[in-house]
Amino acid sequence: MTDEPLVRWGWIGSHLAYLRDLTLDHAVIALVPVLIALVIAVPLGLLCTRFPRLYQPVALVFNVVYALPGVAVFVVLIPYTGLATRTTVMIPLTCYALAVLVPATVDGLRAVPEALRQSATAMGYGPWRRLAAVELPAAVSYVVAGLRVAAVSSISLAAVGALIGRGGLGYLFIDGFQRTFPTPIVAGIVLVAALALVTDLALVLALRLLAPWAAHERRATRRQRGATQ
Amino acid sequence: MIRFEGAAKRHPDGTVAVEGLDLEVPAGRTTVLVGPSGCGKTTILRMVNRMVTPTAGRVLLDGADVAGLDAAKLRRGIGYVIQQAGLFPQRRVLDNIATVPYLLGWDRKRARARAAEMLELVGLPPETGRRYPFQLSGGQQQRVGVARALAADPPVLLMDEPFSAVDPVVRAGLQEELLRLQAELHKTVLFVTHDIDEAVRLGDQVVVLRDHGHIAQRADPHTLLTSPADQDVTAFLGPGRGLRGLGLVPATGVELDGLGRADGWELALDAEGRPTGWTGPDGQLQGPAPVFVPARDSLHAALDAAVLSPSGLAVAVDAETGRAVGTVSRAGILGALAAGAAAAGTSTGTSAGTAKVPGGRQP
Structure with missing residues (x-):
């Protein structure tokens, strides 16, 4: 190991296509669960806001799930969804993302200023329509903040899938460890970090483009909180 | 016309916000509810569009008990303006103004055209329509709030301290604008404020409230300033009543x-x-x-x-x-x-004894 350099550029050069495929696979395994979680979390968050009693039990369930080690969940799932399948890895990742996104959505909806809610009601919005058309867009910066955390942590957690044969870039860590060959490990770390960075920047940019008002809203809310403290 | 008949609101915890209010709000005129904070004026206002349900008595809108009307439909027919404007942050100004027309199912083109008209009516330049609310000043936001309340041409306008959060110069401008609009549109306006000068300036009829929505005095501004009903009203009116009354005489x-x-x-x-x-x-x-x-x-x-x-x-x-x-x-x-004064003395019986003077400077 002492003679082995940290990075062998030759290996990287001869494995470019392989690294690209692993990165794409990793992106799918990590980010599709976040999208699925978003589709579930928004209605669930709306429901928990409309019926506040639901929120504590729902939050409790997702927190418990969040505490379960990924490997343990894989072992439980393998008989049903198969070894080395995307599904087996993506189910726990979806649950982890939900544990972040449901509270983010609920917090965002709860932070909607009372004046906005009142004026929407006074103009003749029913409770559901008001939640979906007025409050949810006003909460979008909170949801995107949750999405950023969920996406980055999902990219990191997806590597564990390599233990059951489907972990995208995570495979590079096992490979390098088994062969005491550091180059794939370093390449894996750099690519995971790069994927996380690109995803995060994409989300920030998307918020700027789709919701130009949101950055300002968050600043204003923070100012208000600062003033009342 | 809006009529309150023994309308009361008792909260579940037993506290009383309003205790049996009888009041008539004449059509086409501005009635101002004024009183210290906690006197129940906002609660009274919200009984009209059913954001507060009376626990006793009833509220009639053109003879119909509002309790029997569909809440959402009722509200689309009543303009509502609040202190913080409550504009939708995610919608551009024009779409904010068009909110109620959209809810009423107008097509986009017609709703937008109407919104553009409203923008002009409240004295804002057309390019304001493409902005987001956060890009406007407090006074401009309030104007948009008024435009939004008027967009579907509701006969009734509820205004809850709409000008309280802006500085005095901007407030005076907004008040003048409201007088000008009202002279043109003749809405049934129910306006809530804690500022007696604002009440006297804007109201055809001023209702001074004390605790639990009890009416201390209901009069036209001139009568209120010259003959307050009792010590409490006199104290609430503050010093300089006589000189302030000059602002009401053209x-x-x-x-x-x-x-x-x-x-x-x-x-x-x-x-x-x-x-x-x-x-x-x-x-x-x-x-x-x-x-x-x-x-x-x-x-x-x-x-x-x-x-x-x-x-x-x-x-x-x-x-x-x-x-x-x-x-x-x-x-x-x-x-x-x-x-x-001699001329006003002969017409004290009517609720509109004095003319409003839109350009009148007041302290």
Whole structure:
């Protein structure tokens, strides 16, 4: 190991296509669960806001799930969804993302200023329509903040899938460890970090483009909180 | 017309917000509810659009009990403006204004065209329509709030301290704008404020409330200022009632003298006949000369000009040309007040005993 350099550029050069495929696979395994979680979390968050009693039990369930080690969940799932399948890895990742996104959505909806809610009601919005058309867009910066955390942590957690044969870039860590060959490990770390960075920047940019008002809203809310403290 | 019949609101915890209110809000006029915070004025306002349900009594809108109407439909027919404007942050100004038309199912083009009209009506330039609310000043946001409330042309307008959060100069502008709009649109306006000057300035009818929505006095502004019902109302009105009342009397009745001299002071005019100042006995020009517009201003403004004038004479000018049309002394203005009071005294029975003076300057 002492003679082995940290990075062998030759290996990287001869494995470019392989690294690209692993990165794409990793992106799918990590980010599709976040999208699925978003589709579930928004209605669930709306429901928990409309019926506040639901929120504590729902939050409790997702927190418990969040505490379960990924490997343990894989072992439980393998008989049903198969070894080395995307599904087996993506189910726990979806649950982890939900544990972040449901509270983010609920917090965002709860932070909607009372004046906005009142004026929407006074103009003749029913409770559901008001939640979906007025409050949810006003909460979008909170949801995107949750999405950023969920996406980055999902990219990191997806590597564990390599233990059951489907972990995208995570495979590079096992490979390098088994062969005491550091180059794939370093390449894996750099690519995971790069994927996380690109995803995060994409989300920030998307918020700027789709919701130009949101950055300002968050600043204003923070100012208000600062003033009342 | 809105009518409250024994309307009361008792909260589940036993506290009483409003205790049996009987009140008539006449159609096409502005009724202002004024009182200290916690007197139940906002609760009363919200009973009209069912954001608060009375625990006893009822609220009638054009003879129909609002409790029997569909809440969402009722609200789309009632304009509502609040202190923080409550604009939707995610919608551009034009789409904010078009909110109720959209809810009523108007097509996009028609709703937007209507919103553009409303933007003009409240005195905002067309390009404001493409902005987001956070890009506007507080005063502009309030104007958009008013435009949004008027967009579907509701006969009734509820306003809950709409101008309280802006600075005094902007507030005065917004008040003037509301008087101008109301002179044109004749909505049934129910306006809530804790500012008695605002109440007197805007109301055709002012309702002074004390705790639990009890009416201390209901009168037109002139009657309220000149004959408060009791000590509490007098205290609430504060000092200077008499002078403030001058702001309610139009200056049209002032008898003008010529443009002559007074005690050695001579009015200096430019080539167009507009006053530039007063020339004193020492030959020094002191300008500009304080002026008022008889057709638009109040006696308060006229007296103010006379008090500020070095010669003791206020100069009356034409609103359009700015030309001097005459002068009047302090005594002359007070003479007009005596005549005005006699005229007002004969019509105390009606709720609109005094004319609103949109341009009248007030303290």
